[in-house]
Amino acid sequence: MLVGSALSTAGVSFQGVFRNPLVSPYILGVGAGSGFGACLGILLWDNHLVIQLLAFAFGLLAMFAAISMGKVSKGTGTLAFVLSGIIVSSIFTALISLAKYVADPYDELPEIVFWLMGSLSSIRYVDLIWIIVPMFIGTLVLFLLRWRINILSLGDEEARSLGVNVDKMRLIIIICATLVTSAAVSISGVIGWVGLVVPHISRMIVGPNYNRLLPMSMVVGASFMLLVDDLARTVTATEIPLGIITSLVGAPLFAYLIKRGRMGWN
């Protein structure tokens, strides 16, 4: 539930900051970064805690790489962040492939693949302590700043004319959303679609105002994840990786929403 809420909060925040409803929490390369961190952990130490820490660390590293690259290419604002996110993502995806290539095909490779597909089954309560702090801080800041996300979604110039320090505000929101995302990814693996679909469902329920939208996304995200996790554990005798279920459920749902034309944006 934490993971679902975290991914959804991050997703909905990113959508506001980037003024694009098709943005997901992995936009700055956090998914690929954490993925590589986990691969590295599996390859070198194969210790549960180390894997998580590395996933978290590389998720943050990917974020800072993307942000500093985005800031160097001045003037284009959000587009620069998106582009550098794509660059960082592709680098880490390549590194993941490399890790898979050198991994022991009988032992390490299955573990890597399984981790990348996302799973909640191996989480113990001890692990939660590690991620609860960054998740709580990130979510709290985003929750408090939720009104300002509205303003940022108007565009840079208008936000500036309303007295908002756009660059600083955007950076804070991006950092918090990424922090929350990488914390989630570090324990659950790469779970797709949640951060994209849940904000849309929430937007259909309460409208686009972040005052209501952000808390709603947290609740819907948590419920969605609980549902999917239950499905994953009960549909077959062996647990199906979560990433598969969220994609199988999320993608058609998204397609249905598009067809209905009630996406909650213009």
Added chain:
Amino acid sequence: MELILEVESLRYSYGKEPVFENVSFSLRGGEVMCILGPNGSGKSTLLKCIAGIFKPAAGSVRIMGEDTAVLGAGNIARRIGYVPQQNEVVFPFTILDFVLMGRTPHISIFASPGAKDMEIARESLAIVGIADLAERTLSSLSGGQRQMALIARALAQQPALLLLDEPTAHLDFGNQVLVLEAVQKLASSGISIVMNTHVPDHAFLVGSRAAALCDRRLLAVDEVAAVVNSEIMSSVYGVNVAVREIEDLKRKVCVAMLERFDPLRI
């Protein structure tokens, strides 16, 4: 009336070439300044410099006696309301939510608008005559209603100065007049207004003063009748322009004439 706005030898440049330089004028409470000038002469840029969205290369802008360079974005936004020419809103906010965003400079960073802000937003909507549209979404409005919503948002900032960037552009004849009537009403309530327009005749209707931005400088700043005459208008726009007094209406009009127009040959 006290001086609200003082612009002194303002200069702005994107690269080496200045967009404009040596722009100076001042405005008292309740005065309407119409800025004329051809496409690309920098009228929008000038407004953005005054609003603090762009940083001028030289010169100063003083609002109610204080330099905007030292005021800070929040303080500027409490005094200057900026109405952009076009706005593109990604998410379908209701008009009320949209106008509430004008309250941003009055709200502390982690807070959301309260009952008082809601009241002010509703008043702003009533002033421009679209109180009944409060629950509609921005995308469902006509061009004229949209413009009114934008003006209402700026009014919610409770500014001393309004900057309107071509508020009548893309509007039909009737809606243009409605916007001008709103401008007149706001000015008579004591708000100073700087308005860019492509229609010199609008200066006769609402302007207390006018100026022409052309060839990188402000050509003339004076009473409307001294600026909008056939000589200055013809040279600013490079076409034949006539200004005539209409006796029974007791006002001057500014009209264009086609070069090869010869009434005897038709």
